[in-house]
Amino acid sequence: MHADIIPLSAGEKAVLADAIIEGEVVATQSFWKNNRIVSTLTIASETVAYQVELMGGAFEDMGSFCTGEMYLNTGAKGTFYLSGSHAEGWKPAYGVQSYEPQQRDVLTMGFDRSTVELSTDWAAGNGMEMLTITGTGFGAVQGNGYVTFETGGGYYDADAAANFNYTDWSNTSITVEIPQAQSNRVRIITNDGTTLESADSLHIRYNLDSEPFSPYGYTHLYNNYGDGSYLFHVNEAIFNEPERLEAVERTLDDFVCKTGVNFQLNETPTPLGWDLGDGQNTISFDTPDNPLSPGTVGYCNTLWWSCILGDVTFYVAGEIDVVLNANFDYDYGTGDLTDGNAKFAYVLMHELGHAMRLGHVNEWGESMYPSVTDWPSQNWFERDTISTNDRLGVSQAVDVASTFTFSACGISVMEPLDIDCEPVVEVAEVEEAALPAPYPNPFEDFINLPNAAAWTLLDITGKVVQRAPNTSTAIATEGLPAGCYLLRSEGIAEPRTYRMIKD
Numbered sequence: 478m479h480a481d482i483i484p485l486s487a488g489e490k491a492v493l494a495d496a497i498i499e500g501e502v503v504a505t506q507s508f509w510k511n512n513r514i515v516s517t518l519t520i521a522s523e524t525v526a527y528q529v530e531l532m533g534g535a536f537e538d539m540g541s542f543c544t545g546e547m548y549l550n551t552g553a554k555g556t557f558y559l560s561g562s563h564a565e566g567w568k569p570a571y572g573v574q575s576y577e578p579q580q581r582d583v584l585t586m587g588f589d590r591s592t593v594e595l596s597t598d599w600a601a602g603n604g605m606e607m608l609t610i611t612g613t614g615f616g617a618v619q620g621n622g623y624v625t626f627e628t629g630g631g632y633y634d635a636d637a638a639a640n641f642n643y644t645d646w647s648n649t650s651i652t653v654e655i656p657q658a659q660s661n662r663v664r665i666i667t668n669d670g671t672t673l674e675s676a677d678s679l680h681i682r683y684n685l686d687s688e689p690f691s692p693y694g695y696t697h698l699y700n701n702y703g704d705g706s707y708l709f710h711v712n713e714a715i716f717n718e719p720e721r722l723e724a725v726e727r728t729l730d731d732f733v734c735k736t737g738v739n740f741q742l743n744e745t746p747t748p749l750g751w752d753l754g755d756g757q758n759t760i761s762f763d764t765p766d767n768p769l770s771p772g773t774v775g776y777c778n779t780l781w782w783s784c785i786l787g788d789v790t791f792y793v794a795g796e797i798d799v800v801l802n803a804n805f806d807y808d809y810g811t812g813d814l815t816d817g818n819a820k821f822a823y824v825l826m827h828e829l830g831h832a833m834r835l836g837h838v839n840e841w842g843e844s845m846y847p848s849v850t851d852w853p854s855q856n857w858f859e860r861d862t863i864s865t866n867d868r869l870g871v872s873q874a875v876d877v878a879s880t881f882t883f884s885a886c887g888i889s890v891m892e893p894l895d896i897d898c899e900p901v902v903e904v905a906e907v908e909e910a911a912l913p914a915p916y917p918n919p920f921e922d923f924i925n926l927p928n929a930a931a932w933t934l935l936d937i938t939g940k941v942v943q944r945a946p947n948t949s950t951a952i953a954t955e956g957l958p959a960g961c962y963l964l965r966s967e968g969i970a971e972p973r974t975y976r977m978i979k980d
């Protein structure tokens with residue numbers, strides 16, 4: 478089951494890569510090639526430097542961005558999986574999964590957490606929200622101190638975190654604007670180098686893409702087609718098959734209905750695909766002569782440009798291409814998934830989420846989680862519609878796109894569609910579970926288990942922590958670190974997964 482990434486193991490990656498190197502990115506460069514923006518990473522290894530070419534890149538006034546590409550800053554250090562050769566040039570073998578960061582952040586335990594409290598448990602990333610952190614020992618002045626958030630590949634480094642918007646810093650309180658982030662504890666590094674960590678995690682409900690070169694701001698949706706909308710062309714391989722086109726229309730209608738986003742479908746098919754820069758917003762399959770990377774189910778690519786008026790630089794998403802991997806046996810319907818199939822509408826929903834300016838989150842069950850597992854929801858009909866947090870995120874993006882006052886270079890606002898709609902996709906009532914829920918939740922030293930099911934306790938990464946046979950009435954949890962767990966019932970007709978918290 479996939480959103481846009483199929484997680485590959487190190488073994489699977491090794492099979493298909495032409496080179497696996499330990500190295501560090503020492504330079505990055507963007508340039509034009511065949512009328513398209515590309516970039517190179519120079520990766521220094523022990524023996525020789527590798528020039529690795531990426532799709533997309535950024536100039537000051539224009540750039541392109543692909544959700545699945547291995548974009549890294551200089552200083553990124555770790556293992557790289559590459560395909561190609563020194564003669565032909567190198568490319569990432571598996572998109573974003575071609576890089577595994579060196580574990581520089583192994584010290585995840587042991588920071589002083591006792592006194593650090595957050596003003597909220599849930600927030601939006603780059604959603605114009607402020608976080609106030611209270612405690613002691615932050616230092617009277619910020620100096621070289623900073624607050625940092627989980628990025629998904631470790632925490633923001635000192636240079637990146639120095640650019641955050643701090644409105645208050647005292648020994649007992651810090652206020653900072655929340656950038657794009659992933660759910661995890663928030664860290665404070667003080668001017669004297671002490672690291673403090675919040676007692677609780679900050680959960681990120683959605684992320685809005687920021688403008689280029691900044692942790693905040695937006696690359697706006699706008700009036701791209703002249704009638705207040707973005708117009709998407711559907712490639713003929715999808716358009717000409719009624720069940721495929723119907724799945725595209727149904728998925729888009731659900732977004733429009735719930736968020737007002739003004740995305741339209743052209744009434745005739747296009748022969749064009751996902752070549753960013755061909756002048757059309759498209760929804761297409763990949764093709765043998767322009768395939769997606771292995772390990773990738775879909776991409777959303779954005780060509781952005783900027784307009785400068787006075788001291789304002791305004792960024793807009795100029796062309797957006799959504800592409801799905803053609804090499805899957807897709808289920809185009811709704812409801813339960815046929816075994817072994819990927820669900821077309823679900824992948825498309827995720828990619829359209831990107832098109833509507835959403836980034837990834839690491840909260841299970843959200844449509845913008847980059848890969849989809851069976852759990853926490855076994856109920857695939859719930860996935861025929863966007864998750865509640867996505868709805869909030871896209872609604873905010875539409876709000877940003879339809880209320881700005883910038884006017885130059887032909888840029889004007891998107892006109893939201895106010896459709897008084899029935900939910901396009903009926904989400905059935907969640908049936909009462911056959912079993913009572915495990916308790917207590919939050920738990921401490923044990924969890925009581927309703928019997929008749931076998932139970933598996935997993936950590937938030939999906940690693941099995943403990944199993945209990947169907948004869949057990951409780952599971953001992955004394956030695957486990959505090960945090961979020963998943964407890965799954967098995968061996969019964971309707972297995973379920975419960976999100977459990979250890980205090």
Ligand SMILES: [Zn+2]
Pocket residue numbers: 480481544827831837847
């Ligand atoms: Zn994605």
